[in-house]
Amino acid sequence: MVLLDAIYINNSGGKVLLDYLIENLESSGMRVHYLLDSRVFQNHPIINSGNDVTYLKSGLRSRHAFYKENRNKFSKVLCFGNLPPSLKLNAEVSTYFHQQLFIKIPDDISLINKITIGIKMMVLHCIKKNTDRWIVQSENVRNGLSEKYNLKKETVQVIPFFPPLPPVDHIIKNKYKFVYISNVGTHKNHQRLIEGFCKFYDKFKIGELGLTISENATFEVELIKSLQQRGYPIINFGFIGRNELSEIYASSEFLVFPSLSESFGLGLVEAIDSGCKVIGADLPYTYAVCQPSITFNPFSVDEIAEAFEKSLKPDIKPTIAKVHNQIEILIKLLQ
Incomplete structure (x- = not known):
């Protein structure tokens, strides 16, 4: 039996990938036991009655207790959440790593967040030998993970996967429509993006910026409302299916991606597949996924505004994708 341990995944891009992975495991006919975060209860694809599901509150203690009780039950294990098992198992273990913050902590985050991430990095150092292989989404993460945790590169495989978006018909791209599809987080860099767009709009009075910020991000939501009242064309779609x-992608000309740290950047791949040009941060994760149309320094509001300005020029080069969906390879690895 295969164990899919996704106890640390409950929202955002990780949840999108988890749902896609569950769908493919269920269609493969494999016998699977799912270890899931209690917050995704009844909020995931249908799991066949022949497979098992354990829901637990996310945490090191509850996860360790599960492994201690079931250490001899599985033949293969996929830890889909950066951390290998807390103890050595009698199974072939793969760990899917997709957290760039565990490789390099950005300077531009709070001290509390730095301490929290630092503790998680220490835990990862302590249990890194409990996995047989690591799986990552890009060559950039492979290099960073190998160097940071002193891993042999041959134990780290690059197997990107991502779900295709539903097809849409008869939608025309709106010129100078920009979108950034992302939840709020300090490293997601929304505030600089919004300020940069406003500077650009003040100068040219053209363009529209679409965001997907949930209502619980009260500061950003109120900021957008106040800017809307002042006439800035910023649309917050909130949480969307x-x-x-x-x-939204199909009707947008550009994806702007100012994140300070990404292991992959699912939005980049989705936007390219939808025919958007990418205005991306001049950081390694961008170039690992694509050859962007325009780049900028994501720490500079002025350079973000200048990137918007560059999009007004005719004959902007198209964005070229560098990665492709390899879900079949990942599923085969578990069979």
């Missing part, structure tokens, strides 16, 4: 997401 896959169908609406596909329509």
Whole structure:
């Protein structure tokens, strides 16, 4: 039996990938036991009655107790959440690593967040020998993970995967429509993006910026409302489903991606597949995924505004993708 341990995944891009992975495991006919975060209860694809599901509150203690009780039950294990098992198992263990913050902590985050991430990095150092292989989404992360945790490169495999967006018909791209599909987080860099767009709009009075910020991000939500009242064309779509997401990409000319740290950047891949040009941060994760149309320094509001300005020029080069969906390879690895 295969164990999919996704106890640390409950939202954002990780949840999108988890749902896609569950769908493919269920269609493969494999016998699977799922270890899931209690917050995704009844909020994931249908799991066949022949497979098992354990829901637990996310945490090191509850996860360790599960492994201690079931250490001899599984033949293969996929830890889909950066951390290998807390003890050595009698199974072939793969760990899917997709957290760039565990490789390099950005300077531009709070001290509390730095301490929290630092503790998680220490835990990872302590249990890194409990996995047989690591799987990552890009060559950039492979290099960083190997160097940071002193891993042999041959134990780290690059197997990117991502779900296709639902197809849409008869949608025309709106010129100078920019979108950034991302939840709020300090490293997601929304505030600089918004300030940069406003500077650009003050100068040219053209363009529209679409964001997907949930209502619980009260500071950003109120900031957008106040800017809307002042006439800035910033739209907050809030939390959206896959169908609406596909329509937004299809109608947008540009994806702006100012994140300070990404292991992959699912939005980059989705936007390229939807025919958007990418205005991306001049950081390694961008070039690992694509050849962007325009780049900028994501720490500089002025350079973000200048990137918007560059998009007004005719004959902007198209964005070229460098990665492709390899879900079949990942599933085969578990069979």
